[in-house]
Amino acid sequence: MSEAVQDTNAQKPVIADRTIEEPSPAERARKRMFSHVGFMFGTIVLLGILAIAFLAPLISPHDPLDQQLARKLIPPIWHDSPKATWVHPLGTDQFGRDYLSRLIHGSQISLLIGFAAMLISGVIGTAIGVAAGYFGGKVDMVVNFVITTRLSLPVVLVALAVVSLVGNSLWIVIWVLGLLIWDRFAVVMRSTTQQVRNLDYVAAAQAIGCSTPRIIFTEIMPNIVNNLIVVATVEMAHAIILEAALSFLGLGVQPPAPSWGLMIAEGKNHMLFDPWLVGIPGTALFILILSINLLGDGMRDITAPENRN
Template sequence: MTIDTVKTQVTTDSQEPSPGAMMRKRIFTHWGFMIGAFVLIAIFLMALLAPYISPGDPFDQVLSRKLIPPIWSDSAKATWEHPLGTDHLGRDYMTRLFYGARISLLIGFGAMLISGVIGTTLGVLAGYYGGRVDMVVNFIITTRLSMPVVLVALAVVSIVGSSLTVVIWVLGLLIWDRFAVVMRSATQQVRALDFVTSAQALGCSTPRILLTEVMPNITNHLIVIATLEMAHAILLEAALSFLGLGVQPPEPSWGLMISEAKGMIFFDPWLITIPGLALFALVLSINLLGDGIRDVTAPENRN
């Protein structure tokens, strides 16, 4: 470096690029984030465009064409008409897979949204106010943690009856605990910082402080938990559907597809492998994205 560049560095006080620019740079160099985002976007597009890109109708049963294997099998029955074959009722498997992505994403997103609102509200209030509020919230969290999620969900669904809406609400109301725990401790840390005291001294109202001073500094934690809980909800839905208490047939849920195929695992293994792999890819991509967001937004926490 010559003396000229030294001089310019001395005169420009902002040697560092803006936080936004630095984050963009970190995003594009983080392979986990990029892979996760790519797969998730692909699945999302698959779900969104299902009516246009599907080869058939998810509910059309053609019993004469049942159990056609996917095209990569050696069987003579394999045909490009059904690239992923058909199930035991002769429904096009690829179509059902595409429509199934809709249900998985809908449930994951819906349950995450409900649990996120509940958990964040409780956690932020407990962390900010402390004292009695904190005690009450802690009690609610402990109560919630003492309930086994799958058993409670099974019980509720078997009493109320099963539908997509019921599953979303039951899961949403059951998995907010991690949001509450993490948001509580994140808020406690931020609340102790001087800029919050300064906002109080400026006469800011409490909602304003929570929204403009506290929330922006805990959103990175929030996003990470949100991705984890979304994956969690998707897996729980699959489990419920597998047990026959989630989404009801003939809806094409991935969990239900696995459940319907379990009798044929030895003779037609693709029936269980394909939705299983799809579920695996979805959950993995969400988790990769979550880890990526954590690394990208809080570089000081790495290493």
């Protein structure tokens, strides 16, 4: 305690300021962020993969498309094999392409597809979800119907059908996935908007005379954006897996592009004798999805601690 003021009794004694300064929302989030192990792990790994994807042309040791049948199926260096060489640390595939280079370039495709499909589905799902939650009534009924319709369509089957009809390219896969996986965005945004919409500060904004777009963008969106980010990470992972599945089935990204899903598909014929052909891209996929999910989980813990047990 600090000492009292030496003055007369008329002056109130001063004791040490016992009002604890609450941190601002941003400061609080920052503090929680750095102490959250899963979030930090996911972020660091994802940033690493992002860096690899951006720097792919610079860091990949070989051309991922360069076929040299003379050195096909070299095992990775941890294999106790005379063929293993530091020239191809992860070995080569059945066409003699450097596996490490293909893996590095493949990260570009995975991230691009995940990000773009998430963006497209996010815009669609958020728009209709927020509209349904905010306006309610008839709008809500229509949106609910659309969501139910969408949920009754099996994603992989529809994607296969569309791709086999209109042909397949990277961008077609992105659009097909983007137009199919907005359901979770819509459902989550609808219910969170409903919650926020009934809070007094929204009524206050209406009474002030704010226009509807202003209320949605400045009063509602900032308070549901954390849920949006969580769903976005989940959907990004979802899109990446779907792309891998489509590529594996031969209807996604076309060879010789180095998609991880395609690499698994191409490796599956050699799986018995050269399991690393499937194991390496599989592991890469696993690490990418894990880090994205850890990031999303962490994000939820950080932004909405009241929902934690």
